[in-house]
Amino acid sequence: MKHEDAHQHVHHNHNDCIESALSTAEALCIQQGQRLTKVRRRALELIWESHRPLGAYQLLAKLAEEGFNSAPPTVYRALDFLLGAGLIHKVESMNAYLGCAHADKAHKGYFLICDECHNVMEFDYQDIHAALVEKAARQGFELRAETIELTGLCEKCKGKSVGASA
């Protein structure tokens, strides 16, 4: 078990994350009559193993190492599938993809992205969602999707960069 991601905000057994995500994924796909093929499944695992947003070509390289086809459509098809199934999110401001830990509950991904360590936390904020829907509606706008990406400093990095001077 390699553990290059041990510097997470909250320490946890990341293997559990992955296993849980994968079983959810399988259940969801069966339920929806979708096929979680080898390459799709492996793509999802690799995204989870990184535990921070992974670029399409980074993912493609990992897949290629394992014998999958190495042309871009391979990875973009897998990503499209996983996005469509709600199993991952795209972080628009990073052009990168992140596993969703709550794929079973339909929702939008709200992210806190650390400028320093590039860790990304997904957070749920029903209040904000409701407020946005209402605000949009007041302008005659029917809200369908939200991209909420907040950048700054996570707790750990905030400590590091400020600690010495203060």
Place this chain on the structure above:
Amino acid sequence: MKHEDAHQHVHHNHNDCIESALSTAEALCIQQGQRLTKVRRRALELIWESHRPLGAYQLLAKLAEEGFNSAPPTVYRALDFLLGAGLIHKVESMNAYLGCAHADKAHKGYFLICDECHNVMEFDYQDIHAALVEKAARQGFELRAETIELTGLCEKCKGKSVGASA
């Protein structure tokens, strides 16, 4: 006066938008000791003339038509300058750039993006901003920048796509 943007959500004299944006830009640049050079100024005008987000290479083509250099760095430098000065925003989910009508007030751009007509409305929502800052802080996160991009159907397009069937 060409008026390919007459199908705005709210009709208005768009020339006023542009003039107002340009004078604000000039004032701001002088105030900050920045130089609004020819290419930067013209880039800003062209972004405003489109009145919806413009891709970097679309803008580059327009600049090239007018005799400016046609290599990518030309446009990306202008965009970097304008972004840095707060005169435009980048819409991350579209990889496109939009003039800011309130460049004088430091703020983050929140956008309503229509899936149909691709018009983009910037909206200000201090409540949401405050809630996000507080929510982030509660997780130990120091918020620096926000990407808030909401997609859906604007009032006009909502009418079009639903009207006939209902």
Place this chain on the structure above:
DNA sequence: GTTTTACTTGTTATATCATAACAAAATTCT
């Protein structure tokens, strides 16, 4: 269980978005 159908993958090429690196020119400061 073979045919038909729908879906998935392979393959090649290309489109789109963005930056690195260094040289030349213009502007500002002294």
Place this chain on the structure above:
DNA sequence: AGAATTTTGTTATGATATAACAAGTAAAAC
């Protein structure tokens, strides 16, 4: 004018994403 700073020109390349069509595979129909 001369030096320092900033801006622009130029060439090359990196990074992200899709189009188009052929081949293969799995599911459904018969």
